Amino acid sequence: MKWIVLTAAMTATTLSAQEIERSVAFEDALALWLSDDDAAAIPTLSELAQSGDQAAQLLLGTIEHMGEVQTNWSLNLDRAERIATYRQPEGISGRGWLLDLDTPLAALMRDLDAVDTSVSTILELERMGEGRLAREGLRLMARREQYSDARAVVEALPHYDHIAAPLVTNIEVTRQIAPHDLVYAWCDATCPAVASCAQVAADMLDSPIDSWSLGSPVTALISEEVWRASAKGLASVPRLGDLRDPGVDVTQACIAE
DSSP: OOOOOOOHHHHHHSOOGGGSOOOHHHHHHHHHHHTTOHHHHHHHHHHHHHTTOHHHHHHHHHHTTOGGGOOHHHHTOOHHHHHHHHSBOOTTTOBOGGGTOOSHHHHHHHHHTSTTOOHHHHHHHHHTTOHHHHHHHHHHHHHTTOHHHHHHHHHHOGGGHHHHTTTSTTOOOOSOOOOOHHHHHHHHHHOTTOTTHHHHHHHHTTSHHHHTTOSOSOTTTSOHHHHHHSHHHHHHHHHHHHHSSSOOOGGGGGSOO
């Protein structure tokens, strides 16, 4: 079992996510992005990241592989355009912004990509309020067959038992799992009169378990409350359905029985 300890020295010598300076230009670009206008927001965020804006680097590094938060403008970029837009220049494939970002949060996010993600990484992400990242880390841990580590996480965070249960033995979920809050928010915004919408939408995303991959990309920049109220956050619900194989039309959940 691998554990990573974030020492006081590390915390003292690096910026926390909350201490990353948020420029007016970044806030303006973030507002555009949250309005679901990638065409206006992403090029500006890219320019800011290239100029050294750490908030823009953190956001781009987090969302570059999140298909559910990308509009057709982003998805239709060719490979060269995508590398130039979402990454820092290096070689033929560019270099992800998170690889060089010197913050404790970025270090934890890098560990999520490791073949042996540590238990302490997931627990620290949860402590920092980065619920989506913590859940994704647990999901990856289970898929990589780190079963004992996954059980250790669930022992510490029993409310995430349903994330690991489909892949890890000896984890039993006996309670009803409600869909993610974002699914409820999408239903409230789209078809508030259809009482069955949230459960049907979650089922269409394969199960309530999969709907729990939703959430703010990184709460250090975007709170869950802001994410649920944003056009981008709400649009991520049907887009997650589009990413399923085969894709599903989550808007059908708004058809009353």
